[in-house]
Amino acid sequence: MSERTKIVLDESKLPRAWYNINADMPVPPEPVLHPQTLEPVTPDFLSVLFPMSLIMQEVSTEPYIEIPEPVREVYRLWRPTPMFRARRLELALDTPAHIYYKYEGVSPVGSHKPNTAVPQAFYNKEAGTKALTTETGAGQWGSALAMACNFFGLDLEVYMVKVSFEQKPYRRILMESYGAQVFPSPTEHTQYGRSVLAQTPDSPGSLGIAISEAVEVAATSGGVKKYSLGSVLNHVLLHQTVIGEEVLQQMEMAGEYPDIIIGCTGGGSNFGGFTFPFLRENFKNGKNTKVIAAEPAASPSLTKGKYAFDYGDTAKMAPIVKMHTLGHSFVPPTIHAGGLRYHGMSPQVSALVEHGYVKARAVPQLDTFKAAMTFARSEGIIPAPEPTHAIAVAIEEALKCKESGDAKVIAFNLCGHGHFDMAAYDTYLKGNLEDYDYPEAAIEAAMAELPQVG
Numbered sequence: 001m002s003e004r005t006k007i008v009l010d011e012s013k014l015p016r017a018w019y020n021i022n023a024d025m026p027v028p029p030e031p032v033l034h035p036q037t038l039e040p041v042t043p044d045f046l047s048v049l050f051p052m053s054l055i056m057q058e059v060s061t062e063p064y065i066e067i068p069e070p071v072r073e074v075y076r077l078w079r080p081t082p083m084f085r086a087r088r089l090e091l092a093l094d095t096p097a098h099i100y101y102k103y104e105g106v107s108p109v110g111s112h113k114p115n116t117a118v119p120q121a122f123y124n125k126e127a128g129t130k131a132l133t134t135e136t137g138a139g140q141w142g143s144a145l146a147m148a149c150n151f152f153g154l155d156l157e158v159y160m161v162k163v164s165f166e167q168k169p170y171r172r173i174l175m176e177s178y179g180a181q182v183f184p185s186p187t188e189h190t191q192y193g194r195s196v197l198a199q200t201p202d203s204p205g206s207l208g209i210a211i212s213e214a215v216e217v218a219a220t221s222g223g224v225k226k227y228s229l230g231s232v233l234n235h236v237l238l239h240q241t242v243i244g245e246e247v248l249q250q251m252e253m254a255g256e257y258p259d260i261i262i263g264c265t266g267g268g269s270n271f272g273g274f275t276f277p278f279l280r281e282n283f284k285n286g287k288n289t290k291v292i293a294a295e296p297a298a299s300p301s302l303t304k305g306k307y308a309f310d311y312g313d314t315a316k317m318a319p320i321v322k323m324h325t326l327g328h329s330f331v332p333p334t335i336h337a338g339g340l341r342y343h344g345m346s347p348q349v350s351a352l353v354e355h356g357y358v359k360a361r362a363v364p365q366l367d368t369f370k371a372a373m374t375f376a377r378s379e380g381i382i383p384a385p386e387p388t389h390a391i392a393v394a395i396e397e398a399l400k401c402k403e404s405g406d407a408k409v410i411a412f413n414l415c416g417h418g419h420f421d422m423a424a425y426d427t428y429l430k431g432n433l434e435d436y437d438y439p440e441a442a443i444e445a446a447m448a449e450l451p452q453v454g
């Protein structure tokens with residue numbers, strides 16, 4: 001295996017089950033609270049938004065949940081995804097480290113997001129749902145759900161954060177090609193969207209606002225439409241563990257085991273999917289891999305946020321969860337990694353960081369694009385702006401190995417390509433890309449609005 005660059009699994013090795021970290025969490029999960037009563041939610045409240053099968057997955061403590069065959073059948077269009085040994089990057093950095101990356105950009109829409117879009121569309125179809133609503137930041141999630149809804153015969157409305165809608169017109173066209181309707185959020189056609197526009201007519205939007213709009217449309221549809229979320233929730237991270245289960249097999253084929261693994265975090269789904277199977281090995285099988293979450297310095301929920309109960313959306317319609325948050329009313333600066341512009345974080349990832357099982361690191365925007373150029377010019381792939389955060393941390397760790405002489409094994413998740421992000425690369429190459437200062441005053445103001453949970 002030592003000369004191998006691509007580590008490719010046969011289709012027969014496609015995982016048959018997702019891994020549920022709730023079965024092995026060293027700390028018990030906190031309850032999910034109702035946004036008005038602040039009491040633990042009932043399945044009835046959640047069933048306005050989600051089919052019962054997904055609600056049961058959300059609260060399950062079974063270690064493995066079987067992947068339904070119709071989902072595996074769609075997964076086989078691009079899964080198992082390849083893993084690469086980044087030999088040319090190692091040479092460029094002149095490091096003794098062995099660097100590996102899992103490449104989720106080979107999915108038809110270019111990211112890890114279909115890993116959960118496909119089962120969410122499947123379970124909704126099975127439950128008789130006619131249409132879904134959702135938000136999207138960078139457009140990756142919206143594209144994934146648009147493809148999945150098209151496969152399973154569901155209609156889809158996408159509320160796309162306005163700044164991304166304007167930066168990424170081709171993502172909108174991709175979603176429309178699969179048959180979805182796409183609106184720049186905040187819109188005039190939800191009550192919440194209208195209230196935001198009345199206060200801030202030129203609002204760039206945020207994931208928190210777009211979630212509120214999509215939730216409002218589903219909740220007021222009389223049961224015709226359900227809502228689908230592309231990150232944060234337990235069932236979403238569960239579906240993404242197909243990534244890490246494949247990587248465990250691929251590392252074994254490579255004859256190595258990672259010392260350090262890294263993923264970028266927006267709401268935590270590609271990170272959880274990549275790292276949770278390795279955390280299981282840490283918790284249960286005596287492994288000791290260091291796990292690092294890489295987040296943007298402009299929206300630093302894990303490194304600068306508070307571990308507290310907060311709303312998942314801006315309008316306070318979504319359930320309250322305990323997570324690292326910058327405050328639900330915080331609108332992050334308009335960095336190009338649109339998928340990382342979220343005020344909160346997955347409760348599972350937050351708990352793991354809070355209790356020291358996962359380390360978090362914040363990376364400024366310019367450093368991420370510099371890392372992206374080093375990566376693209378050695379490995380050839382133009383990464384999406386989100387995983388450039390993981391690449392920057394991987395390079396940092398590899399350069400530490402250069403100083404120490406350690407040949408550590410470093411693996412990261414390259415969760416998407418950047419083919420629809422050329423405007424961001426153009427801005428960087430022209431020297432016009434900026435770093436944002438840590439938005440301290442805005443975060444402080446938003447923190448004052450956290451719900452007072454006893």
Ligand SMILES: Cc1ncc(COP(=O)(O)O)c(C=O)c1O
Pocket residue numbers: 111112137138139140141230231232264265266267268269270271338339340384386387415416417
């Ligand atoms: C390519 C890509 N990576 C990462 C993210 C962040 O989401 P998550 O933290 O759930 O993986 C997004 C979200 O849109 C994305 O499109």
